[in-house]
Amino acid sequence: MNYSIKQFAKLFHTTKHTLRYYTDMGLLPCGRDGGNHRVFDDSSVNWMRGIVYLKNCGTPVKEIKQYFDLCRLEESDENLQARYQIILKQREQAHRKLEEARVTAAYMDEKLKHYEDILAGRIPDDMNPANWEQGVDRKGLF
Amino acid sequence: MNYSIKQFAKLFHTTKHTLRYYTDMGLLPCGRDGGNHRVFDDSSVNWMRGIVYLKNCGTPVKEIKQYFDLCRLEESDENLQARYQIILKQREQAHRKLEEARVTAAYMDEKLKHYEDILAGRIPDDMNPANWEQGVDRKGLF
DNA sequence: ATAACAACTTCGTGTAACCCGAGGTCAATA
DNA sequence: TATTGACCTCGGGTTACACGAAGTTGTTAT
Numbered sequence: 001m002n003y004s005i006k007q008f009a010k011l012f013h014t015t016k017h018t019l020r021y022y023t024d025m026g027l028l029p030c031g032r033d034g035g036n037h038r039v040f041d042d043s044s045v046n047w048m049r050g051i052v053y054l055k056n057c058g059t060p061v062k063e064i065k066q067y068f069d070l071c072r073l074e075e076s077d078e079n080l081q082a083r084y085q086i087i088l089k090q091r092e093q094a095h096r097k098l099e100e101a102r103v104t105a106a107y108m109d110e111k112l113k114h115y116e117d118i119l120a121g122r123i124p125d126d127m128n129p130a131n132w133e134q135g136v137d138r139k140g141l142f
Numbered sequence: 143m144n145y146s147i148k149q150f151a152k153l154f155h156t157t158k159h160t161l162r163y164y165t166d167m168g169l170l171p172c173g174r175d176g177g178n179h180r181v182f183d184d185s186s187v188n189w190m191r192g193i194v195y196l197k198n199c200g201t202p203v204k205e206i207k208q209y210f211d212l213c214r215l216e217e218s219d220e221n222l223q224a225r226y227q228i229i230l231k232q233r234e235q236a237h238r239k240l241e242e243a244r245v246t247a248a249y250m251d252e253k254l255k256h257y258e259d260i261l262a263g264r265i266p267d268d269m270n271p272a273n274w275e276q277g278v279d280r281k282g283l284f
Numbered sequence: 285a286t287a288a289c290a291a292c293t294t295c296g297t298g299t300a301a302c303c304c305g306a307g308g309t310c311a312a313t314a
Numbered sequence: 315t316a317t318t319g320a321c322c323t324c325g326g327g328t329t330a331c332a333c334g335a336a337g338t339t340g341t342t343a344t
Contacts, residue, residue: 005292016292017332025330035339037292056246061330084257091250098247101240104198108233115226147321158321159303167301177310179321203301 003040012048027051027065057090058097145182154190169193169207199232200239 005016022028023038028047031039040048047068054064067086073079117123147158164170165180170189173181182190189210196206209228215221259265 015332018330020293021331035292037339053246053249056242057250080257080261084254084261087250087254087257091247091254094243094247094250098240098243100198101236101243104195105233105236105240107195108199108229108236112226112229112233115222115229119222119226157303160301162322163302177321179310 001042003044005038005040008040008044008048011045012052022048022051022061025061025065027061027068054090056097057093059090059093143184145186147180147182150182150186150190153187154194164190164193164203167203167207169203169210196232198239199235201232201235 003011005019009016009019019028019038023030028040028044028051030044031041033039050068051064054067055061059067063086067083070079070083070086145153147161151158151161161170161180165172170182170186170193172186173183175181192210193206196209197203201209205228209225212221212225212228
């Protein structure tokens with residue numbers, strides 16, 4: 001299966017600009033058609049999936065490129081070790097981000113409930129001035 | 143409790159540069175001491191907590207500032223509604239990010255296991271060329 | 285056949301959210 | 315008195331794109 005830049009962008013919920021940036025950086029390989037237009041295929045899909053996930057770990061583009069360059073080299077033991085170390089590090093990063101996302105989502109749930117209470121006229125205790133200055137955790141001022 | 147910029151940076155695992163950026167943007171209020179040095183207090187801690195969580199939702203600095211500006215205004219019904227809408231939107235964003243983080247962490251776990259299998263000499267089926275080109279999902283080339 | 289249009293191209297500047305270093309101020313200490 | 319350390323401001327640099335101008339190419343509409 002072949003994809004134009006537009007189709008490929010839609011497939012990964014991104015933009016043409018970003019794809020051009022990636023191909024120019026040498027991150028994402030692509031072919032060209034008669035009119036010099038970028039052509040992406042199934043292997044591009046695999047690379048792009050890798051990019052997306054590594055980016056979600058917070059990996060900078062340069063490091064993703066380093067990793068991909070290793071992937072394209074011959075498979076020595078050293079090479080595999082280097083790749084393993086990168087993935088190990090990024091996996092840990094992924095789990096840290098997961099935990100962070102959990103805490104953030106919980107906080108936002110609470111904050112939302114807070115507003116719903118206020119808007120419904122059920123003013124929660126921690127917003128009642130009578131409880132201020134007595135060590136009550138007000139969970140932020142806003 | 144009062145904090146110097148260095149102490150405050152340590153408290154939130156960030157840098158002096160970032161804190162200066164936030165105060166300059168009007169995002170994070172702070173006082174000044176005799177030597178014109180920034181002084182943060184307990185209310186700064188609350189604001190900063192808000193910044194951290196909203197940033198984790200992916201909220202751009204400008205929008206955080208808009209929200210905070212609303213928080214500092216008188217509490218009309220309109221004002222509360224506006225704030226509620228922002229929190230509602232960002233909470234949804236937080237949950238999307240949480241799901242994304244879950245999927246990414248799972249992918250990285252799998253990828254890591256993959257490498258451990260290879261390095262341990264247990265070559266998994268999807269890396270065996272005999273299984274290629276037969277519709278086997280190889281989960282990426284690397 | 286020619287004109288218009290869509291979709292791509294390169295190239296160059298703009299933006300967000302910082303990072304970093306130079307050069308200066310100020311209080312305390314050797 | 316001089317040096318040290320922690321801060322200040324200011325201006326340029328960086329990353330990861332976003333955007334627009336100007337040009338090319340291939341496909342339809344008159």
